[in-house]
Amino acid sequence: xxxxxxxxxxxxxxxYFKVLQMVGPLDLVVHCGDAQGNEDLLKxxxxxxxxxxLGNSDLYTDLPKELEFNIGKYKVWVTHGHHYGVYMGTNxxxxxxxxxxxxxxxxxxxxxxxxxMTDSDVIAVNPGSISYPxxxxxxxxxxxxxxxxxxxxHFSIAYL
Numbered sequence: 001x002x003x004x005x006x007x008x009x010x011x012x013x014x015x016y017f018k019v020l021q022m023v024g025p026l027d028l029v030v031h032c033g034d035a036q037g038n039e040d041l042l043k044x045x046x047x048x049x050x051x052x053x054l055g056n057s058d059l060y061t062d063l064p065k066e067l068e069f070n071i072g073k074y075k076v077w078v079t080h081g082h083h084y085g086v087y088m089g090t091n092x093x094x095x096x097x098x099x100x101x102x103x104x105x106x107x108x109x110x111x112x113x114x115x116x117m118t119d120s121d122v123i124a125v126n127p128g129s130i131s132y133p134x135x136x137x138x139x140x141x142x143x144x145x146x147x148x149x150x151x152x153x154h155f156s157i158a159y160l
Contacts, residue, residue: 001072003145007032007080007108008129010057013041015130015140015160020045023144023158028071032108032127033080034058055080055108072147074103081107081126090116090124097122104153110134113141115155125155 004026009016020026026048033055035042043050054063067078077100084093086109094116097105104123112135113128128134128141135141139159146154 001027001147003028003030003071005030005032005106005125005127005143005145006130007127008034008055008111009036009038009042009131010034010129011036011038012131013038016042017045018160019130019142019158030076030078030106032078032106033063034108035063037061039063051078053078053080056082068100068102071104071145072153073151074147074153075101076104076106077102078106081109086110086126090114094119094122094124097124113143113157115143115157117155123153123155128157130160 028048029046029050031052033053034057035052036057039052051067052063053067054065077097086093093105106125111129111132114126116124125143127143130140130142133140141159144156
């Protein structure tokens with residue numbers, strides 16, 4: 001299984017569509033918020049489900065604030081992250097994920113990519129921003145999650 005995780009496109013979608021072409025067939029796309037009214041457009045050009053949550057810049061939309069679902073045997077919680085102190089680290093959001101029984105939390109907001117696997121029970125994944133990166137080097141980023149034939153997960157932060 002192959003999942004594309006993106007966030008914070010802020011109506012600038014060219015890089016998103018480039019990535020869709022580059023990464024090949026996908027089973028799922030997860031957008032961690034701040035699509036700014038382009039959630040329907042983001043679903044075009046994909047042959048798989050696209051899950052999008054509400055970000056702090058998503059006004060006048062009926063997107064869900066959070067989502068919970070399974071990817072393979074893993075329970076995933078998706079939120080934008082702005083209510084969980086993500087600029088200060090991943091402790092708060094990981095604790096909330098634990099309370100929800102999630103194995104993985106996908107979030108955005110900081111525009112800086114991270115795959116935090118420091119705890120064995122919860123993995124925190126922020127794909128950064130594919131449109132407005134803020135990390136050193138300022139390269140647009142996204143994350144690919146793959147589940148292998150043994151049902152083990154693998155994450156890779158990728159850059160344009």
